[in-house]
Amino acid sequence: MAFPPLVEPLAELSDSELTRTARHRVLAGFGDVAQRRLAAAHVAVVGAGGLGSPAVLALAAAGVGTLTLIDDDLVEASNLQRQVMHRVGDVGAAKVDSAVRIAADLSPTTLVRPVQAVLTPANARDLLAGAHVVIDGTDTFETREAVAAACEDLGVPLVWGVVQEFHAQATVFWSTPPAGAVPVRLADLYPPDAGREAPTCAQVGVLGALCLQVGALLATEAIKLITGVGDPLLGRVLVIDALRARTDEVPLRPADVPSHGGGVAREPAVPEDVPAGVSRASAGLQAAPEPTRPAPIPQLTPAEALAAQRAGAVLLDVREPFETARGVIPGSMLLPLGDVLAEPHRVETPRVIVVCQVGMRAQRAAVALRAAGIEASVLAGGMDAWNRDAAGAAVRA
Template sequence: MHISPLVAPDAELSNNEVLRYSRHLLIPEVGLEGQKRLKNCRVLVIGAGGLGSPVLLYLAAAGVGTLGIVDFDVVDESNLQRQVIHKQSNIGKRKSISARDTIKEINPHVQVVLHEERLEAANAQAIISGYDLIVDGTDNFATRYLVNDVCVLSKKPYVWGSIYRFEGQVSVFWENAPGDVGLNYRDLYPEPPPPEMAPSCAEGGVLGILCASIGSMMATEAIKLITGIGETLLGRLAVYDALDMSYRFIPIKRAPVRTPITQLIDYQEFCGGKQTTKLQNSIPVISALELREMQEKGEAIQLIDVRGIEEWNIVRIEGATHIPKNKMMSEDVLSKMNKKDFIVVHCKMGARSKDVLIEMQKHGFTNAKSLDGGILAWIKDVDQSLPSY
């Protein structure tokens, strides 16, 4: 729906800015006034990763006056396939600093504010309070619900997007939008999915260019909100399928049963993360070096790889047997295994293998361990000749 401009056109444009943004100024719907609104706006982008990269690049190029970046992570080589704001020379550098440096090369007129910390209930309100619009490109449900609740309490709009493999989603949420149209993220997802049903891109993968498609939609929605042009995605969910090259727009209605948001909560617990972590912390583990030592001694070990077939095809530990997680946790498979065998289960980083061991313990397996750190720890500590991913 159409929304009035988010900020006033108070800022003045220099001669250099008039030249830089001339293609915007020629559009009647944007014009000089719209460009001044962009310059006067403060936008917080949460995450400088796959979605945050194109959002930051295009909002900076568009002339948003102040861009805040929330990110505490560092650039890894595996990020470069999709996080286009970072470069090879930035590997090992803080993502927020890398993003700031790229933005300054794109548009020196943009002020960049860094928040090099994890967004949590203790700091989220203080950080978000300094901005007019929030853009959420995070990849975990706990942060999404946190951002939503803070925006509801602070009466701020935010643009949300998500990606997985070939599909992406985008919407706009604003509980206190003008008129009786206020919606928030809980209207779309009243409850978070179980942790085991919410794989990350690190586990399931993502088509790199999908980030550009969804990120550009998010940046477009931000510009429309700031300038008051067009019809926003408030009240609609845009779903993009890159394989089919198809777009669907699904109406979002207020949830029938709504619990008023009056305060922030423990979002890790709300999303089941603490319970999962507590269970996983009780799982016995073995280090990559300990496993290697046992192998060299010729001890009997049944090594089971519970990753997906795509990951198995990329790299594997010699001697491992491949049984994907869902199959490994089935009654049919577990009933055929010898509970007396010493079993080591592993995945990429250790989380999925611990989930498997939790299920195995329920079936009476007491002589099984998870490879601490997964195959990535094996590559790092034992066999650096293997490819990482």
């Protein structure tokens, strides 16, 4: 559903800005008024990295009036593969300084407020106050949770994305959406602390071009919210598989359901990074019975996984072929995550132990397999744990 625009339009644009944004203003359903809304808008972007960089480029080019960019890091040479706002000459300089230069080159009317600081639960609300929309392009869940909590407190829509390896997710969280829309929060997708064990991009890598795609998508969602044009991703998670050029959409509903006592009863948290398993009962279903509480997915140590394999369970490795080429657990079935999510019934065995590099993808696969009626558990810590464990060493010896 389309939402009312968040921002009242400026009275008029300068002649130079009218010329610069001419292709926006001839868009059907967008026009001059939407462009003037962008000129009056204030967007806060948290993180000047792989997602924040293209988002800032797109928002400045679009003519957003004020951009607050929050990041405490300095540019490193290894950033340049994906953080397109920075240049070789910026190495060693503050990342937020790149935004000031880029915006001036693209849109002289855009004001950039660089904030070189670490966003924390203590300062997040103050740093984000005054923004019409917040875009989260950070790379740690501690910061993501702080950003989300501040946005919930402020009632500001949070445009959210994450990229790792060849995969991405994007959505919109909003604690106080317009009438008729159901509030959706970060905790509905990732329960508190669920993402703390996620590997970093330095550990598993990230496709630079995918960062550009997702950063531009986040900017588009912000533009839609500001102008009231189109349907935002509130209540939907966009899941991108770059290797297969496939984009899927997964519904996302609140995790809270009314309790008999009039308060709120929270369902058990779904595992982290499981977009296929995040649909939950709507908070409005007050007459519905208590939701079925799914049993947590067993997390097996390498020794337990080895014992289960010997007892007849199948080890299902959901990593990509280039990863499995570096080594697998003997006897494993190989089927990349994308194939498992698309066709879980291809796994024709009643009991599996899912394996990936660190456990995140295995968790997603296990949820899909359980939904298909297959008893699935996860090798906790994935191949990293297996390679460190004495049981794995004994098998390889």
